[in-house]
Each structure stands twice: as structure tokens, then as C-alpha cells.
Amino acid sequence: MQISITPFTVHKRVALTISRGTAAESTNLWVRVQAEGIEGWGEATAFSLGTYQQTTEQLTAELTAIAAEVTDFHPLERQRLEPLLAKLSSAARAAIDMALHDWVGQYAQLPLWxxxxxxxxxxxxxxxxxxxxxxxxxxxxxxxxxxxxxxxxxxxxxxxxxxxxxxxxxxxxxxxxxxxxxxxxxxxxxxxxxxxxxxxxxxxxxxxxxxxxxxxxxxxxxxxxxxxxxxxxxxxxxxxxxxxxxxxxxxxxxxxxxxxxxxxxxxxxxxxxxxxxxxxxxxxxxxxxxxxxxxxxxxxxxxxxxxxxxxxxxxxxxxxxxxxxxxxxxxxxxxxxxxxxxxxxxxxxxx
The missing domain is CATH 3.20.20.120 (Enolase-like C-terminal domain)
Incomplete structure (x- = not known):
């Protein structure tokens, strides 16, 4: 399977203020898993909670590295993939996991729900x-x-x-x-x-x-x-x-x-x-x-x-x-x- 990563920036209609600060825009990652003519989509959104920090640059680097490791894997081989995905930060892992679920749903021709x-x-x-x-x-x-x-x-x-x-x-x-x-x-x-x-x-x-x-x-x-x-x-x-x-x-x-x-x-x-x-x-x-x-x-x-x-x-x-x-x-x-x-x-x- 092939994984591609594309950044995209989105802007809030109204900036959101919480106790930790204000956000008006973000750059997220559109992640696609491709195999057998099917393309599954996922998203990685950087977030920070106290000492836990994720940046778009970090997520991009992680996803680029994992993309090079999984070319011999198939989207249905989840058990084999899990040890590799477990090494990723949570948002990078979320993007691939979403894309794999999307791929499987399309493969089965059923919505996930x-x-x-x-x-x-x-x-x-x-x-x-x-x-x-x-x-x-x-x-x-x-x-x-x-x-x-x-x-x-x-x-x-x-x-x-x-x-x-x-x-x-x-x-x-x-x-x-x-x-x-x-x-x-x-x-x-x-x-x-x-x-x-x-x-x-x-x-x-x-x-x-x-x-x-x-x-x-x-x-x-x-x-x-x-x-x-x-x-x-x-x-x-x-x-x-x-x-x-x-x-x-x-x-x-x-x-x-x-x-x-x-x-x-x-x-x-x-x-x-x-x-x-x-x-x-x-x-x-x-x-x-x-x-x-x-x-x-x-x-x-x-x-x-x-x-x-x-x-x-x-x-x-x-x-x-x-x-x-x-x-x-x-x-x-x-x-x-x-x-x-x-x-x-x-x-x-x-x-």
C-alpha cells in the first residue's frame, strides 16, 4: 500500500478562546492510503496539552517515515501493521487508522456505521x-x-x-x-x-x-x-x-x-x-x-x-x-x- 500526506490550512469563522488560549486557524494533514485502486482518507490535527506537544512538522515527519516502511503491507493486515503504528504519536496514528477504516469500508462497499x-x-x-x-x-x-x-x-x-x-x-x-x-x-x-x-x-x-x-x-x-x-x-x-x-x-x-x-x-x-x-x-x-x-x-x-x-x-x-x-x-x-x-x-x- 501507498501512503500520501498533504497539508491543508483551515480558518475558523469565529476564533475560539478557551482557558489555555485562542485559536483562529490550523494546518492539518490529509492522509491517503492507496491499494487495489481504493483510496482511504484520514486526518492528522496537531494539538498540545500541557507538556504533551504535537506539531504539524512532527506529524509530517512521522507519517513520511512510516509511509516508507509500509509499502509491502496490505490495508487488511492490521495485526502486522499494529507494531509500526504503535510507535507513532497519537494524531499520526489516528490519521492512518482512519484511512485504513475508510479503505476497508470502501472495499466492503458499506458505510462504517x-x-x-x-x-x-x-x-x-x-x-x-x-x-x-x-x-x-x-x-x-x-x-x-x-x-x-x-x-x-x-x-x-x-x-x-x-x-x-x-x-x-x-x-x-x-x-x-x-x-x-x-x-x-x-x-x-x-x-x-x-x-x-x-x-x-x-x-x-x-x-x-x-x-x-x-x-x-x-x-x-x-x-x-x-x-x-x-x-x-x-x-x-x-x-x-x-x-x-x-x-x-x-x-x-x-x-x-x-x-x-x-x-x-x-x-x-x-x-x-x-x-x-x-x-x-x-x-x-x-x-x-x-x-x-x-x-x-x-x-x-x-x-x-x-x-x-x-x-x-x-x-x-x-x-x-x-x-x-x-x-x-x-x-x-x-x-x-x-x-x-x-x-x-x-x-x-x-x-
Missing amino acids: QLWGLDRGAIGPTAVTVGINTPEKAVHRLQLWQTQIPDLRSVKIKLGSPDGMQADQAMMTALLADIPAGTKVSIDANGGWDLETAIVMADWLAERGITYLEQPLPVTLDGQLAELSERSPLPIFVDESCFNAQDVARLAGQVHGINIKLMKAGGLSEALRMIHTARACGLEVMFGCYSDSAIANTALAHLAPLADHLDLDSHLNLTDDPFQGATMQAGCLLPNDSPGLGLTRHELPDR
Whole structure:
């Protein structure tokens, strides 16, 4: 098989601010696996979490090196490929794993959700994200989402403002006044609080009908998750604290749920392992994304019938995503009936 790597840069319609900073664009990698006249597609998106750093240049070098090693392999030889893929950083591994799944789906002439025997009708609404901002600008961002997606059913709000808890509460108060009744609302603090702040905010948010609280504490305070979960009236989910199935087992009994992202996990194969491990441990499952295009979000949409909560909106905030796949219908991101991931690519005019 042959592997090719093509960089592409995408720009956000609205820059996203979280507790760790602001992002307005990203350069991702389009990865293609070719064999027997079939081409499977994947995506690598660089991300950084504390001391864990991945860059586009690093991912390109890794993928270029692995491409030279696998020319004598076939996409169906996954067991032989695994030791090679295991040496890659998670986002590089995710790209090849996605492309291999796409290839197999096309080889079988079935969409992945059907190949896995899943019920597409079980997919719940995907959340759109409102980043940290002034109350007025946060409301304006929400209104832009409501214009873009009239049947919006779920909203995720970023808190953990560097300006403190009062700034978080002021932004939340303004947003809740503008969110229609019956809309699912969740919070992601991206590790922006300490334990006492998280407890106060959990109580305050629970009184306002919030569904769950994601990554309230930084990874360095993982040892306090059990106490927070015991004292919080809201379910506690972790994101930055959970990369793979081993982390799921470690966190069992300390939190209520985990956030799976393909770039952290290393692809759909590990995402499936994480789901099964989480269920065995009595944990709920949510799916999230980084600055991913429609490639990665479509890939996770195929697994979405197995998730309790979905946050696959990054591609919806792009002005120039060259890829198309899963589509928004009644507030849900649904994969199509085409074989594999069901992706297409279109040329964009020069910026």
C-alpha cells in the first residue's frame, strides 16, 4: 500500500478562546492510503496539552517515515501493521487508522456505521461551542450558531476564564437568557479551575439546569477528581486527563464519564476500545474534537450511536473546509450511506 500526506490550512469563522488560549486557524494533514485502486482518507490535527506537544512538522515527519516502511503491507493486515503504528504519536496514528477504516469500508462497499452494525437513528444532537468572551460577544456568538443551525439542540460553553469565577458567571447568565428552553447545555472548563472553585461552580451551574461539567480541574489535580465527583451535583467528565483505554481504567470510580477525541486516542480502533472499557467501568461516553475538518468529525460520527454526548462541531466553524461527509440534520451530525467514511473533496477559491 501507498501512503500520501498533504497539508491543508483551515480558518475558523469565529476564533475560539478557551482557558489555555485562542485559536483562529490550523494546518492539518490529509492522509491517503492507496491499494487495489481504493483510496482511504484520514486526518492528522496537531494539538498540545500541557507538556504533551504535537506539531504539524512532527506529524509530517512521522507519517513520511512510516509511509516508507509500509509499502509491502496490505490495508487488511492490521495485526502486522499494529507494531509500526504503535510507535507513532497519537494524531499520526489516528490519521492512518482512519484511512485504513475508510479503505476497508470502501472495499466492503458499506458505510462504517453499517459495517459495525450500528443504528444511525440512535445518534443524538451534537453540541456547538461558545468560547470564553465578554457576555455580549458570547451571546453574539451563540446567535451566529442559531442562524447557521436553526434546529440547534445542544450547546457547550467554555468557562475557566482567566478573569475568574465572576467573569464565568456573568457570561453564563447572559447566555442562559438567550438559550431556548429544552436545549441541552454543558460546560467545559478545560482545567481552568481549582477544586474549591469547581465545587462552587458545580453547585451554581446545577441550579441553572446544566447537564454535565467537563474537565473542571487541570491534569495536575487528577488526584482530586474523586473528591470533586463526590461533592458535585453535576456529573464530572474528563478530557485532557484521558487519552486511551488505559486512562479509562485508571479513572474508573473517580469520574462519571470520559471525552474521546480521535487525535488523543490514536484513531477509531482505540476509540472503540475506550468505549467498551468505559461501559465495562460504568462510565458515560462523549465525543469531542480539536481543530478538525469534516474528515475526523465524520469518522467519529460513524461511531456516534455508541456515545451519550457529542461535541463534533469544529468543522462547522470553518470558512474553508475542503471536505464534506456527515451532515447536520435536526441538530444531529449524521454519516451518509456511501461506503467507508463517505467523504468527498471540493476545490476552494483562492483566499
